[in-house]
Amino acid sequence: MPSRNQNGNRYGNGNGGVSGWGFGIRRWIQTEAYSSYDNSEAALESVVKIFTVSSSPNYLLPWQNKSQRDTTGSGFVLPGRKIVTNAHVVADHTFVLVRKHGSPTKYRAQVKAVGHECDLALLSVEDDHFWDDVNFLELGDIPLLQQAVAVVGYPQGGDNISVTKGVVSRVEPTQYVHGATQLMAIQIDAAINPGNSGGPAIMGTKVVGVAFQNLSGAENIGYIIPVPVIKHFIEGVEESGKYVGFCSMGLSCQPTENIQLRNHFRMGADMTGILVSKINPLSDAYKILKKDDIILAFDGVPIANDGTVCFRNRERITFDHLVSMKKPNETAIVRVLRDGEEHEFCIALRPLQPLVPVHQFDKLPSYYIFAGLVFVPLTQPYLHEYGEDWYNTSPRRLCERALRELPRKAGEQLVILSQVLMDDVNAGYERLAELQVKKFNRVEIENLKHLCQLVENNTEENVRFDLDDERVIALNYNLAKIATSKILKRHRIPSSMSNDLVDERNSEIGFVNSSTEGLNNI
Structure with missing residues (x-):
């Protein structure tokens, strides 16, 4: 040394x-x-x-x-x-x-x-x-x-x-x-x-x-x-x-380097910190912190107006590093300025998953096919299939949601109609690909598994899918079921649903073996 x-x-x-x-x-x-x-x-x-x-x-x-x-x-x-x-x-x-x-x-x-x-x-x-x-x-x-x-x-x-x-x-x-x-x-x-x-x-x-x-x-x-x-x-x-992953507070924060911004939030001359702009609803901080809070310190370490903390000699590092080094379910003491008054809160930290997964390595994609309509959850790897310049070449609305939207509850997914495998039953719907699926028979979709359950357990004669941009798909349920088998055989697709949905459906109906109606549709 x-x-x-x-x-x-x-x-x-x-x-x-x-x-x-x-x-x-x-x-x-x-x-x-x-x-x-x-x-x-x-x-x-x-x-x-x-x-x-x-x-x-x-x-x-x-x-x-x-x-x-x-x-x-x-x-x-x-x-x-x-x-x-x-x-x-x-x-x-x-x-x-x-x-x-x-x-x-x-x-x-x-x-x-x-x-x-x-x-x-x-x-x-x-x-x-x-x-x-x-x-x-x-x-x-x-x-x-x-x-x-x-x-x-x-x-x-x-x-x-x-x-x-x-x-x-x-x-x-x-x-x-x-x-x-x-x-x-x-x-x-x-x-x-x-x-x-x-x-x-x-x-x-x-x-x-x-x-x-x-x-x-x-x-x-x-x-x-x-x-x-x-x-x-x-x-x-x-x-x-x-x-186990790396912890996050689930916050989006803004620097407070502008003196007028600091004055607006009644920060004293000796105070430094960052402004809370957005909070992930799935984080523990969502129940404790509020928008427009000023985070002054994390575990006793003062946070500068640019969001950094001291690190070795004269080096500085963003305070996110302190958060990421915590073990899941560990707590941190966060000092906050709210409405001109200082508070201290104890917040539990844990890894948080985004609404749209950033990667899906070592995991098979989920999908569900009904009447040639291919439904998948929106993921960034799906958008990457549009090429290296996927940010500019992928559907703009899906891209913006993938990068900016936060989940409202655990297990939520953005389900999209990725493509239409053409058949008489779905003719005219091919232009509706790459749109988000919002409802099935007026019921709001939570995730792909939820959509699969609703469709497979349907008892109505006709079904309706409500998509983004106020688009609608309506089908006769029995004709659509018959067409599904033909479409799968024509495209040599082994099952109408991915293995994770097959396993989920088997557990729901009490099957011990892995064979299902969907698997037989070859």
Whole structure:
């Protein structure tokens, strides 16, 4: 660890000169980098190459998958026979193998837990021979700015292990591309390329992060997942046996940097905080906080007018980091200014799911087909089927709802008519695709399962679907049921509903086996 003077400068030479400080920093970086590289030699026995066969769902044809593909990534071993890698390395996996450095043998691996929000996964290998001569790594801490790290992994361009080195340039919450979440990340100037994903970033003899993404369009700007996020993921899995997620308060907040805004809400000259704009109805904060509250402090830590809190020396970080590091159902003391008076509230924190899921990895899509009308819940992966520029090419109304609307109650979904499989029974309705389904026979739709139940249990002669934009679909129920069987056979669709709805329907009507009327409609 470099020494510091009172101003925080490393290797200060007493004269306060910039050139002297810069020389010291360069000398320390070189020494630390070579030290990390030498230590990484001993860590090579701890790093593995991961071979994944995956098959992603087809959200436009939700009853089938896309063709399988082969990808590779990196990982490393921790005490307890745990292999850590990125979630995106094993996402939608059907088969996973791992290979140790210097070994020609691949071993079958099992995925024990996946956290797509934090882009981390835990693997295990049951074959005892795999664990012979394996060195277990240990987790360290968050490195300081300008400290050197070595990234070890198997990037594209060759089959053997690779070691690259760089220095820490930034520590702050960053958008995790895979899970589309905002969590702490460390920016380094080492090259992190496809295949590096899941490999350790090593400083000295300990892991300080997991390589997971780079900045497109820039050279040698990579990101690693820091140890606090890794520990939160692993501890949650060990305590509950599964991935538990990262907590949220469910708030949308506005900075209070404008002095007139602060005066309007009667903030004192010594007060700082952020303005509550919107609250998720499913959060515990919804019952306690109100719109226009000013959050002054979180667990005794003052929040600045820009929403940041102190973090190491002169660094600052958004207060969301403090929230995300809480364990599910833990509480926090929140100091609030409301109508000019200060209050303290105890608020329970837990992971919150958006109305429209951001990702659906390792999960088959849900669908329900009736009279050739294909109903699905709206998800962002569905919108991604419109291409890389999905934000501009997908239906505008669905896109806006996916990004902005909040759930009103647990289990709520936006159900849409994704497409119409043409038949005489539905002729003329094909232009109504990509609209939200709001009601069935005047009953408001809660989710896809609810719609399926209403349709399957219908006793009326005619049925009516009310869609967005005041559009209506009306059908004769018996003719529609007969047409459904023909349409499924014509399109070679194995069932009128996805497996999750089949299982739900079986449990409702007391079936023990998995065969249903829908499954027979081939």
